[in-house]
Amino acid sequence: xxxxxxxxxxxxxxxxxxxxxxxxxxxxxxxxxxxxxxxxxxxxxxxxxxxxxxxxxxxxxxxxxxxxxxxxxxxxxxxxxxxxxxxxxxxxxxxxxxxxxxxxxxxxxxxxxxxx
Amino acid sequence: xxxxxxxxxxxxxxxxxxxxxxxxxxxxxxxxxxxxxxxxxxxxxxxxxxxxxxxxxxxxxxxxxxxxxxxxxxxxxxxxxxxxxxxxxxxxxxxxxxxxxxxxxxxxxxxxxxxxxxxxxxxxxxxxxxxxxxxxxxxxxx
Numbered sequence: 001x002x003x004x005x006x007x008x009x010x011x012x013x014x015x016x017x018x019x020x021x022x023x024x025x026x027x028x029x030x031x032x033x034x035x036x037x038x039x040x041x042x043x044x045x046x047x048x049x050x051x052x053x054x055x056x057x058x059x060x061x062x063x064x065x066x067x068x069x070x071x072x073x074x075x076x077x078x079x080x081x082x083x084x085x086x087x088x089x090x091x092x093x094x095x096x097x098x099x100x101x102x103x104x105x106x107x108x109x110x111x112x113x114x115x116x
Numbered sequence: 117x118x119x120x121x122x123x124x125x126x127x128x129x130x131x132x133x134x135x136x137x138x139x140x141x142x143x144x145x146x147x148x149x150x151x152x153x154x155x156x157x158x159x160x161x162x163x164x165x166x167x168x169x170x171x172x173x174x175x176x177x178x179x180x181x182x183x184x185x186x187x188x189x190x191x192x193x194x195x196x197x198x199x200x201x202x203x204x205x206x207x208x209x210x211x212x213x214x215x216x217x218x219x220x221x222x223x224x225x226x227x228x229x230x231x232x233x234x235x236x237x238x239x240x241x242x243x244x245x246x247x248x249x250x251x252x253x254x255x256x257x258x
Binding site for chain 2: 036038041042044045046048049050052053056057064065066067068069070071072073074075076077078079080081082083084085086087088092109111113115116
């Protein structure tokens with residue numbers, strides 16, 4: 001008798017704890033103890049998003065991901081960020097994590113859209 | 117999201133014997149967007165710039181107000197993009213407003229998606245007091 005290997009059921013959801021952890025780690029590795037440097041900031045933002053995306057892809061879940069990072073110099077200026085989405089509330093989700101050190105602010109957001 | 121041209125009707129009873137009719141939509145099994153309904157970056161960007169200009173042109177930066185303005189901008193942009201008629205696209209809109217104080221700022225994004233159907237559009241508007249960035253990501257949903 002052949003045993004059928006059952007595939008995982010369709011009830012796959014985003015594990016927001018795991019994703020927060022991934023984002024946190026990626027921001028800390030790139031930005032801890034750096035001082036604002038306009039020439040390096042391109043590299044920092046690319047690093048953060050690529051690191052996040054790589055770890056997300058490794059989770060091998062049936063999701064499309066959008067990762068956005070905002071890095072801003074601390075000068076006392078205000079920053080507001082908002083989002084809206086036209087999606088399926090039960091399947092899709094967002095995870096947003098702020099980070100700061102003494103010279104930069106950083107907000108990284110991950111949107112996950114479920115694939116059928 | 118389902119194509120409404122094919123659906124079946126079913127009835128269900130709740131505890132008190134009343135019946136409710138629910139529509140069950142048939143999936144369309146579409147792998148790609150229908151011709152003419154693909155997310156067009158240029159069109160969306162033009163629309164976004166229009167919305168931003170109309171709303172942000174004369175705005176002054178006020179910390180309490182900005183949170184609301186940000187959310188309203190998000191909803192406005194999203195509604196306008198929905199009207200452009202990209203069927204079967206999930207939309208994510210993000211708006212960032214910063215006070216213009218001469219500080220440096222960098223926004224970056226990367227996506228893991230299907231590059232043939234999915235796309236994004238960005239628009240920036242600045243006046244003397246603030247800088248406003250808007251991003252719309254459109255992902256095709258089968």
